[in-house]
Amino acid sequence: MAELARDEERDLGTERLVTASADDVERAAEAALRPRRLDEFVGQHVVREQLSLVLEAATSRGAPPDHVLLSGPPGLGKTTLAMIVAAELGSSLRVTSGPAIQHAGDLAAVLSSLEEGEVLFLDEIHRLARPAEELLYVAMEDFRVDVVVGKGAGASAIPLALPPFTVVGATTRAGLLPAPLRDRFGFTGHLDYYSSSELEKVLHRSARLLDVPLAADAAAEIARRSRGTPRIANRLLRRVRDWAQVRGDGRLDLAAARAALEVYEVDPIGLDRLDRAVLDALCRRFGGGPVGLGTLAMTVGEEAETVETVAEPYLVREGYVARTPRGRVATPAAWSHLGLEPPADQPALFRA
């Protein structure tokens, strides 16, 4: 069920400007903006410092580092960091993902083709099938895969030694990883949402790479609307660039940023049309709630899953909506964002 929700989020999310996930076309556009080395990677100071120690120590020992697990929401830089790990080690990166591996044999084929010191990036590692997961434990710990030959009672396993390599696993749901798999990672880093000033740095760096003039106040405006996520910041930057080229004078200043983001219906705190429709329904139609998810979804003309997986996570994270056992409730921040006064009989939960 959790997986269904995740897929739903991906399918529906790609149509939104403020989604944290990306489709293949966008990933191609992103490639040009990826930091290549650890010192270009903005923010995440703790993970960066810890990872840099792991990598430097391994390099000075002349041996591959411990396996690395990166967890955190989409769009915060897990893939970028995996690429950086390979670059810092001066080795090549092989990329696959949990859903791409249908059978244990697929993973055995990837593992047995690895060369010494290579980095294997396993995205969405929490979605590996159980038999593949078990094969991975052994490969990570003993650098060995057991190749099964024959079928049924006559089947036997032939151990195949692997050269030392490093797995970089990425997951948006570390909690779903079984403990034995989690334990195989010598280093685990959790990526968190970025501050506005970190996102401004990301934006200035991207603007330099795209060769567009980005004013400081425009960068601050875009950063504020980017939901703490570099992927969203870079996407909004590209839309502001479009506006400046077509409707403006090519400069990405504050007026251009505001005008472009108004066209794309991304409001001053990064809410889009659906987010605002949810808040609006909660406050104006249901007096702040509590209201059930199904009713709320029907009111905004969306499926319940869409409201739950696409709009709600950010609204809840930012404190505009609370989920209570009796239903969804608008917080005082939601009322004030809509420019409305909360009614005197607001749920007890939020009365001063």
Ligand SMILES: Nc1ncnc2c1ncn2[C@@H]1O[C@H](COP(=O)(O)OP(=O)(O)OP(=O)(O)O)[C@@H](O)[C@H]1O
């Ligand atoms: N710390 C950072 N500094 C600069 N740019 C960043 C940083 N983190 C991410 N980005 C940019 O954001 C985009 C998305 O990053 P990335 O693909 O690494 O995210 P992800 O966490 O792997 O997402 P997903 O879980 O969807 O695969 C990239 O284009 C990258 O350039």
